[in-house]
């Protein structure tokens with residue numbers, strides 16, 4: 001680390017590295033793409049809307065003309081879109097150094113993905129689980145690769161219930177409960193993935209990160225814009241800019257000292273804001289039985305096997 005705190009200045013040279021960022025057109029993903037390309041990486045910015053993606057790419061290229069950004073369509077709420085993306089990516093690339101599973105939705109009303117999964121768990125966890133599994137062969141081929149899963153402080157409100165994992169027919173569904181469960185899944189998956197890499201002697205690390213509370217479009221799913229404007233003077237105390245919120249995932253992705261199975265988050269205001277450091281997730285996220293059950297269930301639901 002150059003200074004007292006880890007910042008984008010600490011990101012090493014990334015020339016020759018290939019990085020995928022899901023949901024790269026907005027918020028933390030957008031900031032992460034900007035930081036990766038500014039250090040010379042080739043970044044695949046995945047977006048569910050190519051129009052939004054084009055605008056975001058132009059925006060970055062205006063400030064970093066040499067930025068190498070490849071825009072690719074990926075809808076994490078649709079398994080065939082994930083399959084198409086991974087096929088196309090593997091046809092055009094021979095390596096993948098960093099996969100940042102960043103995209104997400106928060107507190108949406110009860111709805112289903114194309115494949116019939118509850119939408120928050122389907123997008124935030126199952127979509128990224130399938131994506132990682134489909135890219136596993138290329139991650140394995142790339143020495144020192146990394147998978148970064150973006151979780152949340154909200155994992156602490158998540159409760160696993162394998163008998164009603166996806167709130168069948170909306171049974172017991174509360175937008176915050178389902179979001180919390182999806183973010184707990186991100187952590188259970190990270191720790192189990194790290195275990196999988198170690199057991200199979202795969203030279204890849206699984207690391208989790210959370211951004212504290214950051215100023216992005218995430219809240220637009222649950223809070224009307226005019227309420228956000230009214231709340232703004234109060235929220236400034238605990239909300240940080242997206243550029244700060246992206247630092248934990250950037251550190252997890254690039255710090256040479258980062259270890260598999262670690263969790264990065266902000267270092268102050270009860271982890272709501274600050275500079276990235278190693279933080280602790282709750283006990284539920286370390287339940288090995290739940291991690292294994294989730295893994296098996298996710299393989300079954302997505303039909304993606306890790307091998």
Ligand SMILES: NC(=O)c1ccc[n+]([C@@H]2O[C@H](COP(=O)([O-])OP(=O)(O)OC[C@H]3O[C@@H](n4cnc5c(N)ncnc54)[C@H](OP(=O)(O)O)[C@@H]3O)[C@@H](O)[C@H]2O)c1
Pocket residue numbers: 022023024025026027028029047048049052074075076077078102103104105106123124150151152153210211212213214215216217218219245
């Ligand atoms: N902001 C915070 O305070 C906060 C706190 C804790 C955790 N997080 C986590 O941080 C991550 C990034 O969120 P953000 O805050 O940067 O929010 P954001 O500005 O809303 O960005 C979310 C990104 O995910 C994409 N996305 C949503 N559904 C998708 C789908 N089905 N397929 C592909 N992409 C999809 C969005 O695409 P569109 O632009 O098309 O909607 C957008 O690019 C999420 O995992 C979130 O849970 C954020």
